[in-house]
Amino acid sequence: MDFRLKALTKSIWVFHVSAGSCNNCDIEILDCLTPRFDVERFGIQLVGSVRHADALLVTGAMNKKSIPRLKKIYEQAPKPCVVVACGICAVSQNMFRDSYSMGDPLDKIIPVDVYIPGCPPKPEAIISGIVKLVKKIRGA
Numbered sequence: 001m002d003f004r005l006k007a008l009t010k011s012i013w014v015f016h017v018s019a020g021s022c023n024n025c026d027i028e029i030l031d032c033l034t035p036r037f038d039v040e041r042f043g044i045q046l047v048g049s050v051r052h053a054d055a056l057l058v059t060g061a062m063n064k065k066s067i068p069r070l071k072k073i074y075e076q077a078p079k080p081c082v083v084v085a086c087g088i089c090a091v092s093q094n095m096f097r098d099s100y101s102m103g104d105p106l107d108k109i110i111p112v113d114v115y116i117p118g119c120p121p122k123p124e125a126i127i128s129g130i131v132k133l134v135k136k137i138r139g140a
Ligand code: SF4
Pocket: 020, 021, 022, 023, 024, 025, 059, 060, 061, 086, 087, 088, 089, 090, 094, 118, 119, 120, 121
């Protein structure tokens, strides 16, 4: 296993990309950082620059304006970089799928490692998704 991938399982630094979400998913992500759920005790923290990130956490449905920006952000992320689709909009574009402003779904644009469904997913679901991601990286 790539040593950088293995190191990821110890402390995942996350860059959050909101690609057109209604903000409820974003609020649930922030809830994970509050003392109640406190994901920082597992070494998980949000970072302000994608150049420092191990993971991209994407919320919202991909629209035609957000797709080029998302591609650029993914290109700037150091590799290997894992991608988490958070919320049903990021997973499948939800009810917006047939809208005139929508582009391709997230996993047709960049490779997605973990899907966390829900509208919005609760903090417990987000933490469960991260546990699945760590298990996947470790090959467990
Ligand atoms: S999944 Fe639901 S809560 Fe999240 S961005 Fe879409 S509509 Fe909003």
